[in-house]
Amino acid sequence: MLLTITTTHVPATDLGHLLHKHPDRVQEFRQSFGTATVFYPEADDRRCTAALVLDVDPVRMARSRTKSADFSLAQYVNDRPYAASSLLGVALADVFSTARAGICKSRQDLADTPIPLELAIPVLPCRGGSDVAHRLFEPLGWTVDAVPIPLDDDLDWGDSRYVRLTLSGTVRLADALNQLHVLLPVLDESKHYWQGADEVDKLLRSGGSWLLEHPERELITRRYLARSDRLTADALVRLAELGDDVEEALEPEPSGRRVALNVQRHDAVLAVLEELGARSVIDLGCGGGRLLQRLVERPGLDRITGVDVSSTSLRVAGRRLGLERMAERQAERITLFQGALTYTDERFAGYDAAVLMEVVEHVDPERLPAIERVVFGQARPAAVVLTTPNSEYNDRYDGLAGFRHPDHRFEWSRAEFATWCERVCAEHGYTVEIRGIGDVDPDRGAPTQLGVFRRA
Numbered sequence: 001m002l003l004t005i006t007t008t009h010v011p012a013t014d015l016g017h018l019l020h021k022h023p024d025r026v027q028e029f030r031q032s033f034g035t036a037t038v039f040y041p042e043a044d045d046r047r048c049t050a051a052l053v054l055d056v057d058p059v060r061m062a063r064s065r066t067k068s069a070d071f072s073l074a075q076y077v078n079d080r081p082y083a084a085s086s087l088l089g090v091a092l093a094d095v096f097s098t099a100r101a102g103i104c105k106s107r108q109d110l111a112d113t114p115i116p117l118e119l120a121i122p123v124l125p126c127r128g129g130s131d132v133a134h135r136l137f138e139p140l141g142w143t144v145d146a147v148p149i150p151l152d153d154d155l156d157w158g159d160s161r162y163v164r165l166t167l168s169g170t171v172r173l174a175d176a177l178n179q180l181h182v183l184l185p186v187l188d189e190s191k192h193y194w195q196g197a198d199e200v201d202k203l204l205r206s207g208g209s210w211l212l213e214h215p216e217r218e219l220i221t222r223r224y225l226a227r228s229d230r231l232t233a234d235a236l237v238r239l240a241e242l243g244d245d246v247e248e249a250l251e252p253e254p255s256g257r258r259v260a261l262n263v264q265r266h267d268a269v270l271a272v273l274e275e276l277g278a279r280s281v282i283d284l285g286c287g288g289g290r291l292l293q294r295l296v297e298r299p300g301l302d303r304i305t306g307v308d309v310s311s312t313s314l315r316v317a318g319r320r321l322g323l324e325r326m327a328e329r330q331a332e333r334i335t336l337f338q339g340a341l342t343y344t345d346e347r348f349a350g351y352d353a354a355v356l357m358e359v360v361e362h363v364d365p366e367r368l369p370a371i372e373r374v375v376f377g378q379a380r381p382a383a384v385v386l387t388t389p390n391s392e393y394n395d396r397y398d399g400l401a402g403f404r405h406p407d408h409r410f411e412w413s414r415a416e417f418a419t420w421c422e423r424v425c426a427e428h429g430y431t432v433e434i435r436g437i438g439d440v441d442p443d444r445g446a447p448t449q450l451g452v453f454r455r456a
């Protein structure tokens with residue numbers, strides 16, 4: 001397995017500093033599954049190439065897998081020694097760990113700067129064909145050359161599932177290494193090593209800065225986490241939470257003091273709950289519990305419940321509220337539980353008000369009717385307080401191309417929201433009053449739309 005990293009940044013030999021590997025030396029790094037060797041086939045001022053060669057030892061690898069009960073021959077005889085794969089991603093992360101962190105004391109400016117790079121992997125398993133390589137790397141600014149490798153040069157058997165991959169672009173070296181670290185196993189789609197509980201953390205650490213914006217982030221997340229539904233859901237929710245900060249960062253800065261939009265949203269929802277005189281509230285899709293924290297501060301509320309489909313979010317919420325440390329009487333007011341709003345659940349019923357804050361747009365449009373039925377038809381609280389973005393406002397955000405959050409499935413204009421609200425009211429016997437939250441633009445309206453539904 002071979003990966004080469006070439007730069008034409010002058011002086012090109014600075015690559016040695018950035019990678020923390022001297023161009024004059026050949027260095028070996030032992031891995032649990034083989035040996036990684038780093039050397040420089042070319043190193044002059046104008047062009048410098050570092051090569052990482054990974055020699056996989058299938059016997060050592062199979063033997064070190066004490067957890068596996070699978071002693072099949074395929075563990076010993078397979079393409080691992082020859083084809084770049086997830087193992088190359090692992091070796092790369094280990095051998096270039098400092099470079100991947102973007103640290104270079106002697107050349108920090110250069111480590112922070114995009115430089116011309118060419119990454120080449122002569123044999124790379126690529127499930128789904130070379131098209132997938134384009135979809136994964138092009139949005140990151142790479143020019144992709146993925147040439148399918150024929151099964152046999154002489155016989156007309158067609159292409160194998162391997163490609164020769166060359167990426168060229170002007171990219172920060174740390175970003176390039178992190179992208180490869182995540183995307184090699186994604187292309188390979190079979191992880192050859194034990195997946196630990198911290199797999200989602202690893203993904204977010206390597207991918208946090210670029211994965212959020214990537215149009216294929218779902219595919220990447222799912223394949224990286226070896227198609228585990230639970231881990232994928234967790235990762236996507238946490239990415240969406242990173243997106244919250246993106247949204248705040250995108251907020252146009254009006255003159256004078258600025259209150260973050262999510263704080264304005266909390267204030268608005270709390271004011272509505274007060275108006276309604278609600279004494280029991282269920283926050284449906286409570287996420288990390290920021291609103292719950294504000295609700296807990298209100299002595300007028302006897303019963304506060306948070307629901308989310310994501311166990312990670314619920315853990316964050318529990319920690320934020322300090323449930324463990326809370327006095328018993330205080331803790332009795334609060335309940336957190338895991339639940340999906342698309343399925344009937346008796347525990348959603350019996351509240352004065354339900355809050356759906358920035359939740360509906362995270363749900364596929366074809367599943368929205370299920371939520372309408374569960375919330376308005378079955379739980380039937382006296383009031384529903386619902387917020388969602390106003391898509392008309394989006395062009396006020398500089399640099400926003402798609403939706404406000406990468407996890408959003410849709411965003412409604414004011415007219416679309418009004419139409420939806422009216423229909424839900426007609427079907428389930430509610431009336432609605434629509435308001436805006438945030439600074440109002442005369443043409444586009446407010447950034448957030450608020451619907452206050454009352455049971456008729």
Ligand code: SAH
Pocket residue numbers: 237240284285286287288290307308309310313339340341342356357358359362363
């Ligand atoms: N209400 C919070 C979080 C919004 S993010 C806030 O405004 O800050 C959307 C949340 O909805 C996420 O936490 C996500 O896990 C949750 N969610 C999405 N689909 C859901 C479903 N079908 N059932 C329950 N929760 C869901």
